[in-house]
Amino acid sequence: MTAFTPERMNSYCEAEDLCPDARTAELASFQKFLHDGAGKVVLELGSGNGTLTKCLTDMGWTVDTVDIAFQAPPGARRHYNADIANGLGFLPKDAAYDAVASLAVLHHVASDPKRLPTPLADDMAAVTKPGAMVILQDVPGDAALPQMPNSPDGAAGATGADGVYGAATTTRIFAELVDPHSTPTHNGIYLQMPAISSQLTQSTGPEFEPVACFHHACDWRFPNRDTAIQYVQSLFNLDLDRNRIEAVIEPVLKTVGAQGGQIHLPWALDCLVLRRT
Numbered sequence: 003m004t005a006f007t008p009e010r011m012n013s014y015c016e017a018e019d020l021c022p023d024a025r026t027a028e029l030a031s032f033q034k035f036l037h038d039g040a041g042k043v044v045l046e047l048g049s050g051n052g053t054l055t056k057c058l059t060d061m062g063w064t065v066d067t068v069d070i071a072f073q074a075p076p077g078a079r080r081h082y083n084a085d086i087a088n089g090l091g092f093l094p095k096d097a098a099y100d101a102v103a104s105l106a107v108l109h110h111v112a113s114d115p116k117r118l119p120t121p122l123a124d125d126m127a128a129v130t131k132p133g134a135m136v137i138l139q140d141v142p143g144d145a146a147l148p149q150m151p152n153s154p155d156g157a158a159g160a161t162g163a164d165g166v167y168g169a170a171t172t173t174r175i176f177a178e179l180v181d182p183h184s185t186p187t188h189n190g191i192y193l194q195m196p197a198i199s200s201q202l203t204q205s206t207g208p209e210f211e212p213v214a215c216f217h218h219a220c221d222w223r224f225p226n227r228d229t230a231i232q233y234v235q236s237l238f239n240l241d242l243d244r245n246r247i248e249a250v251i252e253p254v255l256k257t258v259g260a261q262g263g264q265i266h267l268p269w270a271l272d273c274l275v276l277r278r279t
């Protein structure tokens with residue numbers, strides 16, 4: 003498990019302040035599958051400083067959040083400071099959510115290369131109502147997934163010799179920058195969404211049915227190259243000077259639009275959607 007130290011938390015918040023819209027495209031999967039939250043309650047795992055929380059509240063959801071390090075983000079109804087790797091036993095016994103959602107968290111709790119920690123998988127059905135959606139999005143662990151059909155940036159998801167372009171860039175940045183140079187260092191273990199789908203639909207009992215499993219191409223977007231480099235350095239709290247970060251990301255940065263336009267960093271996350279039966 004990768005701990006989020008206070009220094010890493012500050013650095014993460016610095017990045018989000020530097021360019022609050024950089025990761026907006028990551029939210030499209032949630033907007034597609036959880037667009038109508040009116041009258042419903044979602045449990046958000048690993049809320050951080052609230053990027054997904056805001057998206058969910060904007061779609062009408064009442065949001066309960068859990069995070070091992072960060073306090074309640076703005077808009078949360080209830081917040082639990084807890085370790086999800088140990089399961090969801092910190093919730094009230096009668097917890098019954100209409101959805102569970104998670105963005106960029108599960109790679110922090112991976113101890114097995116392919117699956118959710120067993121206590122977390124075991125508790126998922128207990129805290130959801132029949133018909134509830136579970137949507138988990140995280141760092142790519144499997145290059146064989148199809149691409150999201152209406153990915154917000156089709157060009158970033160173009161398929162090449164090394165699979166979906168954005169996914170190849172994401173895994174390379176984790177392997178070359180995040181795993182060795184993030185402080186604290188990441189454990190280099192990434193979950194495979196098809197295996198988690200099997201885990202939740204078969205191993206823990208027939209409580210979930212698969213809805214979708216795909217690469218979501220979701221370029222990060224910046225006003226200029228300097229911001230892109232500074233953002234990557236701060237988001238992952240990299241113990242590296244900017245020249246070395248630039249050497250890794252510069253070859254893949256793309257200018258989009260006329261007269262300099264926006265700078266895109268190809269990015270993709272794996273997304274799994276399940277429905278509670």
Ligand SMILES: C[S@@+](CC[C@H](N)C(=O)[O-])C[C@H]1O[C@@H](n2cnc3c(N)ncnc32)[C@H](O)[C@@H]1O
Nearest residue numbers: 006048049050053069070071085086105107110
């Ligand atoms: C990369 S951040 C993502 C935050 C937010 N979901 C977002 O997309 O901006 C990962 C978050 O997972 C939280 N986290 C890491 N390990 C955790 C654990 N074992 N239990 C609960 N939260 C955890 C961290 O504190 C951090 O807020």
